[in-house]
Amino acid sequence: MKYICLGYIEEKKWETMSESERNAMLDECFAYDDVLRKNAHFAGGEALQSPRNATTLRWQNGKVSITDGPYAETKEQLGGILVLEATDLNHAIQLMSKHPGVKAGPFEIRPAADLTEMIRESERRRARAEGQ
Amino acid sequence: MAEHAAEQVREKVDAVYRSESRRIFATLIRLLGDFELAEDALHDAFGAALERWPKEGVPANPRAWLVSAGRFRAIDAMRRRARFDASQAAIAEQLGVEAREAATFEDESIEDDRLRLIFTCCHPALPPETRVALTLREVCGLTTEEIAHAFLTVPSTLAQRIVRAKAKIHDARIPYQVPSPPELPNRLDTVLQVIYLIFNEGYSASWGESLTRSDLSGEAIRLGRLLAELLPESEAMGLLALMLLQESRRVARTSPTGDLILLEDQDRSLWNRDQIAEGKALVEKALSSRRVGPYTLQAAIASVHADAPNAAATDWAQIAGLYDVLVHVEPSPVVELNRAVAVAMRDGPDAGLPLIDAILARGDLADYHLVHAARADLCRRLGRTAETRASYERALSLARQEPERRFLERRLAELG
Numbered sequence: 001m002k003y004i005c006l007g008y009i010e011e012k013k014w015e016t017m018s019e020s021e022r023n024a025m026l027d028e029c030f031a032y033d034d035v036l037r038k039n040a041h042f043a044g045g046e047a048l049q050s051p052r053n054a055t056t057l058r059w060q061n062g063k064v065s066i067t068d069g070p071y072a073e074t075k076e077q078l079g080g081i082l083v084l085e086a087t088d089l090n091h092a093i094q095l096m097s098k099h100p101g102v103k104a105g106p107f108e109i110r111p112a113a114d115l116t117e118m119i120r121e122s123e124r125r126r127a128r129a130e131g132q
Numbered sequence: 133m134a135e136h137a138a139e140q141v142r143e144k145v146d147a148v149y150r151s152e153s154r155r156i157f158a159t160l161i162r163l164l165g166d167f168e169l170a171e172d173a174l175h176d177a178f179g180a181a182l183e184r185w186p187k188e189g190v191p192a193n194p195r196a197w198l199v200s201a202g203r204f205r206a207i208d209a210m211r212r213r214a215r216f217d218a219s220q221a222a223i224a225e226q227l228g229v230e231a232r233e234a235a236t237f238e239d240e241s242i243e244d245d246r247l248r249l250i251f252t253c254c255h256p257a258l259p260p261e262t263r264v265a266l267t268l269r270e271v272c273g274l275t276t277e278e279i280a281h282a283f284l285t286v287p288s289t290l291a292q293r294i295v296r297a298k299a300k301i302h303d304a305r306i307p308y309q310v311p312s313p314p315e316l317p318n319r320l321d322t323v324l325q326v327i328y329l330i331f332n333e334g335y336s337a338s339w340g341e342s343l344t345r346s347d348l349s350g351e352a353i354r355l356g357r358l359l360a361e362l363l364p365e366s367e368a369m370g371l372l373a374l375m376l377l378q379e380s381r382r383v384a385r386t387s388p389t390g391d392l393i394l395l396e397d398q399d400r401s402l403w404n405r406d407q408i409a410e411g412k413a414l415v416e417k418a419l420s421s422r423r424v425g426p427y428t429l430q431a432a433i434a435s436v437h438a439d440a441p442n443a444a445a446t447d448w449a450q451i452a453g454l455y456d457v458l459v460h461v462e463p464s465p466v467v468e469l470n471r472a473v474a475v476a477m478r479d480g481p482d483a484g485l486p487l488i489d490a491i492l493a494r495g496d497l498a499d500y501h502l503v504h505a506a507r508a509d510l511c512r513r514l515g516r517t518a519e520t521r522a523s524y525e526r527a528l529s530l531a532r533q534e535p536e537r538r539f540l541e542r543r544l545a546e547l548g
Contacts (some may be wrong), residue, residue: 001305088307089257094315111304 002043002083002112009079009105011050028100036084041095041101045082076105083112141186148194149178154273156198158245162308163203165268167298170202172532174211177202219358246271247310247362255306262297263326264333265290272351280347283333320363324371324427327355332373335382349379360414366421370428373414377434378408392535396443408438426462429454448478465496469503481510501530505540512543521547 014022035087036042051070058065078099078128089109096107153174177198191197220419253266265283276294280287293362300306311319334348356372384394384402415435418428435453440446455471468491478485488507497503508523521544528540 090307090309090311090315093257112165 001088003083003085003086003089004110004112005084005092005096005099006108006110007080007082007101007105007106008076010076012075014104025100025104032101033082036082036095036099041085043083043085045080047080049079065131068079079105084109107114138186141190142182144194145178145181145185148181152195153178154271155246156195157270157273158249159199160202160206162245162248163199164206165308166302169206173202173206176205176209180205213320218456221419228500242510243362244310246358247534248308250323251310251319252301252306252308254319254326256300256319256322257302257304257306258297259293260325260329262293263322264329265294266297267355268351269294272355274351282285285470316365320367323359324367327352327359328371328375328427330355331378335378349375349382353379353413359513365422366418367427368426369414369418370425370431372429373411374427374434376407376411376518377431377438380411380438386535390535391473392539395437395538400440400442401436408435411435412438419516424457424461426458429458429461433458446477448474451488453479465491465494466500467499469500469506473506476510481513485510499530501527501532501536501540504530508543517547 016120017025033042052072054068056065056067056071058067070110084092084095089111092109096102096109099107101107156177157170158176161167164170164173180201181194181198185191213466215533250267250271253270254263261416265279268279268282269276270436274282277287278292280290283290310316331352333347334350334352353372356368358374360368378405378486381395381398383404384398384400385395387393411431412435415428415431418424419432433451436447436450436454452471452474455467455474458467459471472484472487472491475487485507488503488510491497492503492507504523504527507519508527511517511520511523524544524547525542528537528544531537531540
C-alpha cells in the first residue's frame with residue numbers, strides 16, 4: 001500500500017543551523033532515502049523550494065485570484081513529499097520513524113486514496129453524456 | 133424434562149457468552165479482517181449455538197465451536213452477497229482458503245488475539261478520547277449507551293467517533309498485531325494511559341456531583357488484570373497494583389453525604405485488605421524488574437500508605453525518597469507538587485512551602501486548585517492565617533467538583 005509522507009520543516013530553525021550541521025543532516029537524509037530505495041519502499045518523492053517561492057491560486061468571485069506565498073502561513077512549512085510503499089500503517093510508521101528528516105520537522109503520513117472505481121464511474125458518466 | 137434440558141443449555145450459552153464472547157470476537161476480527169463482520173459473525177455464532185446445542189449437545193470446546201461457526205457464517209454471508217459483487221467473491225474465496233488451512237485453534241494465538249485487539253483499539257494513530265471509547269466498546273463489550281453515559285456525552289456523538297475510528301483502522305490499514313519488541317515500550321505506554329484514564333474517570337469523575345463512578349474503575353481493573361496476565365511487563369503490573377491500591381480506599385474516601393475525606397482522615401479499617409495484598413504483591417514483583425517505571429513508583433508510594441496503621445505512622449521518609457526517583461523518571465509539575473507535600477510531611481511545613489512557591493513562581497500550575505489547597509494547608513500549619521485564607525479562596529475559585537468545593541469551604545469556615 002502507498003503512503004504519502006508530507007515532510008514539514010521549520011525554516012527559521014534550518015536557517016540558524018551551521019553549514020556543517022546542515023550538511024550532516026542532508027547526508028543522513030539522502031543516505032536513508034537510498035536505503036528506502038534499495039528495499040523498494042521509495043515509490044517517489046520531491047523536495048520543495050522555499051515557501052517564499054510559492055504561488056497560491058484561489059477561486060474567488062467567479063475567477064482565479066493569484067497570490068504570493070503558501071496557502072497557510074505556519075511556522076512549519078511543507079518541505080518535501082515522499083511516496084512510501086509499506087505493508088500497513090505500522091510498517092510505514094516504523095520506516096519513517098527511522099528517517100533522519102523527522103528531527104528537522106514533523107512527518108504527516110497519509111494513505112494514498114484508490115480512485116480507480118471513482119474514475120471508472122466518471123468515465124461511464126462521461127461516455128453516457130457523449131452518447132446522448 | 134426436555135424443556136428443563138433446553139433451559140440448561142440456554143443458561144450454558146449465556147454463561148459462555150459472558151465469559152468468552154470478547155475473546156471469540158477478538159479472534160473473529162483476526163480471521164475476518166474486519167470489526168463489523170466480526171461483530172455480526174459473533175451474534176450469528178451464538179444464534180447457531182442456541183439452535184443447535186439443545187439438539188446436538190454442548191460441544192467439548194465451546195469457544196472453538198463458536199469461532200468456527202462465526203467464521204463459516206461470515207463466509208457464507210459474503211458468498212451470498214458475492215453473487216452481486218465480484219470483489220466480495222474474491223474476499224470470500226480468500227477467507228475460505230484460510231479457513232480450511234487453519235482448522236485448529238491454538239489457545240496461545242487466541243490469547244494473542246485479545247492483545248492484538250487491545251493494541252489496535254489503543255493505537256496512537258487514533259484520537260485519544262476515541263481510544264478510550266473503542267477499548268470500552270470492543271475489548272470490554274460495553275454498549276455505546278453505557279460508554280456515553282459514563283463520559284457524559286451523547287450516544288450518537290460517541291457512536292460516530294467509534295465508526296470513524298473503525299473506518300481509519302480499515303482505510304489507513306492499521307494492522308491487527310501486537311507491536312514488535314522495539315516498538316513495544318512506546319505502544320504499551322499508550323495502552324496503560326488508556327486504562328488509567330478509564331480508571332481515573334471512574335475514581336474521580338472530573339465533572340459534576342458524584343465523586344466516583346465505580347463501574348468504570350472496575351472495568352479498568354479488569355482490563356489491567358487482563359493486560360498484566362497477557363503481557364507481564366513490569367509497568368503493566370505496576371499500573372494494576374496502583375489501581376488496586378487506590379481502589380482499596382474507595383469506601384473510606386467519601387462520607388455518607390458524598391464529601392471527600394482526605395487520606396489522613398480516613399477510617400483505615402474500611403480499606404479493602406484483599407486489594408491491598410494483591411496490589412502489594414504486584415508492586416514487589418514490578419520493583420524487582422530491571423526497569424522501574426512511573427506506574428510502579430506511584431504504586432510503591434500507595435503501598436507505603438497502605439502499610440501505615442494510622443496517618444501519623446506514615447513512613448514519609450520512604451515516600452519522599454520514592455518521589456525523588458519519580459521526579460527523575462517522569463518529571464512533571466504535579467509530581468513535583470506531591471514531592472513537596474511529602475517533604476513537608478517529612479521535614480515540616482517550612483521545608484515544603486518554598487518548593488510549592490517555586491512551582492507557582494514558574495506559573496506551571498497557577499490554575500490548578502490542588503496546588504493552592506496544598507499551599508493553604510502548609511500555611512495553616514505554620515499559623516499564617518492571612519496567607520492560608522488567600523490560598524484556600526484561590527483554590528475554591530478554581531475547583532470544579534462539588535465535594536472538593538465543600539471541603540474547601542469547610543476549611544475556610546474553620547479559619548473563623
